[in-house]
Structures are given as structure tokens and as C-alpha cells.
Amino acid sequence: MATATQFFAKPWVRWAIIGLVVVLMIVLPLILPAFANQTLARIGVFAVAVLGLNVVMGYTGQVSLGQIFFVGVGAYVTAYGVNNDWNIALVFILAVLIPGVIGLLIALAAARLGGLAIAMVTIALPLIGVPLAKRLSEFTGGSQGSSARFSAAPEWTGLYDDQWQLYIVIAIAGIVFLLTRNLVHGKYGRAFAIVKGNEAVASSMGISPYRYKVLAFTIASLIGGVSGFLYMVVVQYTSPETMSFGHSITLLASMVIGGAGSILGSLLGGAYYVLAPQLTNAVDSSLTAVLQGVILLVILFVLPGGLVSLPRLWRRRKNEHRGMPAGGAGSAQAATATIAPTAPAYVVPDTSAPEPIPPTQSQEKRQDT
Amino acid sequence: MGTFIQLVIDGLSAGSIYAALALAIVLVNQATGLINFAQGGMAVLAAYFAYSFIQWGVPLILAILLSILVSFVLGALIERFLMRRFEQGDPDTAVVVTIGLLTLITGLCGWIWSFNNLQFPSLFPVQNVNILGAVVSIRSIGTTLVIVGIMILLQLLFIGTKLGLALRAVAVNPQSAAFSGLPVGRLLMVGWGLAAGLGAIAGALIAPSQTLTPGMMDAALVYALAAVILGGMSSPIGVVLAAWMIGVLENLAAVYVPFIGYDLKIAVPFILIFIVLIVRPQGLFGRKEVVRV
Numbered sequence: 001m002a003t004a005t006q007f008f009a010k011p012w013v014r015w016a017i018i019g020l021v022v023v024l025m026i027v028l029p030l031i032l033p034a035f036a037n038q039t040l041a042r043i044g045v046f047a048v049a050v051l052g053l054n055v056v057m058g059y060t061g062q063v064s065l066g067q068i069f070f071v072g073v074g075a076y077v078t079a080y081g082v083n084n085d086w087n088i089a090l091v092f093i094l095a096v097l098i099p100g101v102i103g104l105l106i107a108l109a110a111a112r113l114g115g116l117a118i119a120m121v122t123i124a125l126p127l128i129g130v131p132l133a134k135r136l137s138e139f140t141g142g143s144q145g146s147s148a149r150f151s152a153a154p155e156w157t158g159l160y161d162d163q164w165q166l167y168i169v170i171a172i173a174g175i176v177f178l179l180t181r182n183l184v185h186g187k188y189g190r191a192f193a194i195v196k197g198n199e200a201v202a203s204s205m206g207i208s209p210y211r212y213k214v215l216a217f218t219i220a221s222l223i224g225g226v227s228g229f230l231y232m233v234v235v236q237y238t239s240p241e242t243m244s245f246g247h248s249i250t251l252l253a254s255m256v257i258g259g260a261g262s263i264l265g266s267l268l269g270g271a272y273y274v275l276a277p278q279l280t281n282a283v284d285s286s287l288t289a290v291l292q293g294v295i296l297l298v299i300l301f302v303l304p305g306g307l308v309s310l311p312r313l314w315r316r317r318k319n320e321h322r323g324m325p326a327g328g329a330g331s332a333q334a335a336t337a338t339i340a341p342t343a344p345a346y347v348v349p350d351t352s353a354p355e356p357i358p359p360t361q362s363q364e365k366r367q368d369t
Numbered sequence: 370m371g372t373f374i375q376l377v378i379d380g381l382s383a384g385s386i387y388a389a390l391a392l393a394i395v396l397v398n399q400a401t402g403l404i405n406f407a408q409g410g411m412a413v414l415a416a417y418f419a420y421s422f423i424q425w426g427v428p429l430i431l432a433i434l435l436s437i438l439v440s441f442v443l444g445a446l447i448e449r450f451l452m453r454r455f456e457q458g459d460p461d462t463a464v465v466v467t468i469g470l471l472t473l474i475t476g477l478c479g480w481i482w483s484f485n486n487l488q489f490p491s492l493f494p495v496q497n498v499n500i501l502g503a504v505v506s507i508r509s510i511g512t513t514l515v516i517v518g519i520m521i522l523l524q525l526l527f528i529g530t531k532l533g534l535a536l537r538a539v540a541v542n543p544q545s546a547a548f549s550g551l552p553v554g555r556l557l558m559v560g561w562g563l564a565a566g567l568g569a570i571a572g573a574l575i576a577p578s579q580t581l582t583p584g585m586m587d588a589a590l591v592y593a594l595a596a597v598i599l600g601g602m603s604s605p606i607g608v609v610l611a612a613w614m615i616g617v618l619e620n621l622a623a624v625y626v627p628f629i630g631y632d633l634k635i636a637v638p639f640i641l642i643f644i645v646l647i648v649r650p651q652g653l654f655g656r657k658e659v660v661r662v
Binding site for chain 1 (some may be wrong): 406454458461462470473480595597632633635642643
């Protein structure tokens, strides 16, 4: 394993893997069947939404239950713009900026509040958003929703629609993921981490918790807007149901299942968001809700750190098997080292993004008392 | 004037149900520091239990009492075998676990008892009385009185009994409580059980007016959460007052403010929260938490 880690840490190996991923992204849409392409595109859409949630919640520690609202606003702006024949670049910019501005305004007030109060203010967004979308039927088409077809493949490409849409999603989502990765691994990421860890310490270091909370929330809204635009690219239809409270909660669950505070976890979260209902529907449609609940609980019971912590868990098991000490400094090392093989394209060993503390130790202690 | 009184009393009755659920949420939050999103779902499950008991020929009042008992046990078991694993870890994960629990319970209810609306008999006679020229249903008055009674009982439990003292000790500082010989785990189970029992009462009170469906409590849960924030986590009485305020104000706003109407009345408590929290971040009645560095 150690040799494998060293192998993956070599620069040329990383570049080779990045290259491989890029080639796969270009080739796969051409050879996969249409249904797989559509599913992948939807995963991309919701991975971006989860990524936005991760910025505000996973990295900055502010519980947001309203992320889906920004996705919905982005989708509605896109639909409205397309139906009024605006330039598509302008539509994209507006679909990102308008949710961002709304997010900024809400954050300016909500970030004054601590802890759960932010959760309660953001819980209101989808709850008010749905009836409001029905009410403002001039812009939104009321309960009927509104559809916009603009993502058909152009003639010159010779592609099918689903391939073209997947390429758009891959390109935009890829850029957003890359930008976010750079953001959270840099100066801002460290500031977010300390705001999450301890606001008093943050203030004493000259980092205003208020300012960084507003920043994180605004970035999350912007990314939500991007996700909304992509949603329209893929689904081509939006209704008030898009931003319902249930979806917002599922988005939150997806983030934690994928892995809070992790770029790769966002991708896994998006996959969970799309695949879990498909899977449970395929098993037995009358048991969908039961199975989803069970899957959610089982994943968290086995992996409280989310799917992204699977390699770490595996590694620790292996160490215990060999009789090596697990946990403590060793497990922290393992944490940074073992993610690398699975996420060479994104993860740099970096202390600024704190991994969730391996919970087993405290639990063992707890069971004794 | 008649409409006004009617709206206020109906609002109080709706607010009472939010209050019962909100008290349950506060109970769990004070003991374990997390928000239980499944509280509403557990209440619905309790209502379905009561429904089944009634189907088996158990008298209504006994069926409700039985469902409260079953809920108590179930709440304690959920704490012991599900939540305890997450209580020391990342709070976000614990919250999502309760969301998973909500999904699971809702699904189970729908699977066992179907998603159709079921008729649940009312504890109070379906009659109206005349108060100052307003026609008020006995159910509204009864619901409100039941909640007032429960609030008094809870207050007595927490202030007047040894169990209440122990529960409060665990809430304030679990570690110190353990050092002074309190069975912390068992007390947490009792806390969750009490919360589930309270939820069961809310379920039995709301089921007759809304008819029994798996999603019956979803809106009530949101209002209850709003009441919890508005009243302040640390003040049970404040939470009940806030819940009443929400019930009454949303009823009045739906009728008297044309733009709001019935579809947007859910915005009322949140506009209220927004204003209150900016002026008083600790809630209307809560104490300011002092964080030591």
C-alpha cells in the first residue's frame, strides 16, 4: 500500500491519471447508450449543487437547508431567458448572478446569526420559494412550470442531443469543480476552515467570521445557479416542484453521504442523489421511501464520514489486521495518504481542509460508559 | 369581530400542536444538542399505532395512551441503538441521520397503512360553542387546554422531581453528570422517550382535523422548528408562546393580508423569525449563550 501511495504521489503519474480522466470524459459520451449519458449528465448537475452546499456547509460549517432554492432560481432564470430569446451567454451569466445576488442579500442578514438559526432561515427558502413560484406565474408559468429547449445538438457536431448535453455538463461542471477546488485549498479555504472550527479564534486572527460566512453563502448560491442552468440543459423543464423542501433535504443528505468537506465527496453525493431513487424504484416502487431511508442509515452507520472515507476505513481495517496501531497520528497520516489513489485529480494533501475526525475512538469510549 | 375571535382560537389550537412538537424538539435538543427532523415522522407513526389500536376495538382514549407508551419505548430504543453512535461525532451527520429516519418512517407508514387519507376519530365532540358571538369548535379549545396541561406537567417534572433534575444535569453537562454517578445513557433514552411521547400527543391531536396520512406532520414540523428558533432553545415556555403566536398570526395574515393568502401563509413565521433574530439573535425568550474560548 505504501509503495502504491508513493507511486500515486509521483507527478507524472498524477498527470497521466488526469489525462486518462480527460480522455475518458471525451470518449465515454460517444460510446455509452443514451440512458447512461442522461444519467451521467444528471449526476453532473446535482454534483454541482452538492458542491455548492459543501462550500457553505462542509467547509464553512454553516448548515444550509436552502441550496435547492438557488438551483430552482437558476433554472427559472434560464427558462425565462431562453423563452424570451436572450443570448445564451447572457442567460448563463444571469442564471448564475441572480441567485448569487439573492444569496448575498440573504447571507448579509442570516450570517449575523449563529449555528442553527442559519439553518432555520434557510429552511424557509424552499418553503416560501414553492408557493412564490406558483404565484409569480408570469415569469414561472405557475404550477404548470415552464420548459425551455435550447440544448439540442447543433448540426455541425453530428452528435446526438444526449451526447451534446453531457459534454456541456462535463465542461461547465469541470470548470466549477476546478475553481472550487482551488478556492477551498487556498487562502479562502483556510479561512473557511477556521471559521468552521472556532469563530473566536478566527476573529482573533483577524479573519472576520461574518465576512467569510457571507462569502461562502454567496459562492454556494452562485454555484447553485450554475447547477440550475445545467438542470435546464439536461431536463429542459422546471416547475415549483424542482425546489421543494424534500429535494433540499435530499441534497443535504447527499452531501453528507458523499462526504462533507470533500470535492470528490460532492461528486459521490451527486451520484447518490440521482442513483438512489433509480435503484430503489427498480427494486420495488412501493418501497422506495423505506429503502432510501435504509440506505441512508446504513451508509452513515458504517461510514459516518461519508462514502469518501471508504478507503480510509479499509486502510484502518488492514492496519488493525496487521496489528499496527490504528488511529491517533497514524490515522491522520492515513487520511491524507489513502485518499490520493482514489482522487488523484483533485486532492492534494492539505491540512486546510480538515477531514472529519475518525469517530470510532470516541464511540468506543462512549459504549463503555 | 366574530371572525377575528374564531381565527384567534383556531390559531391557538393549531399553535398548540406546533407547540407539542416544538417541546419535543427542545427536549431532544437540550439533551443531545441536535435537531431531530424525525420528530414529526415519529408522531405520525404514533398516530398510526393509535389508529390500529382503535381498529382492534380499543377505546379511543386508551388507544392514544397506549400509542404514547409505545412511542416512549420506541423513542428510547432509537436513541440507544441508532442515535448514540452519532451523538459524539459530527453534528451534521447526526442531523442527516434523523432525516434518514424521517424518510424511513414515512415510507414504513405508507407501506403498512397506505398513503391514502384515513379517518381518525376526534378526542373531543365535534360541536361548536358560542363565545362572544364567535362560533368556536370544542376541538380547538380542547386541544389548547390539553397542551397547557402538558406544559404544566412537564414543568413540574423538570423542576419538582429527581428525574427532572437528573435530566437537566445531563443536558447541562453530560460528563459532569456521569462523574456524579448519573446513568447518562439511560437518561438520554428517557429524554428521547419523553420527546416521542409528546410527539404522539401532537399526532393524536392533529390527526382528526387533517386526516391521517404519512406526510401529515410535515408542515407542523416546519412550524415547530420555527417556534423553537423564535422562542429560543433554552426556554420551553417561550417555545409554547412562540408556537401560539405563529398559529394566530399566520391565521390572521392569511385572511386579512390579501397578498399572503392561504398559499403563502407559511412565510409568516419566517418573516417573523427574520425580524426577531436580527434584533434578538437568542430568540424572544432564550438566554444568550456565552461561549468560553
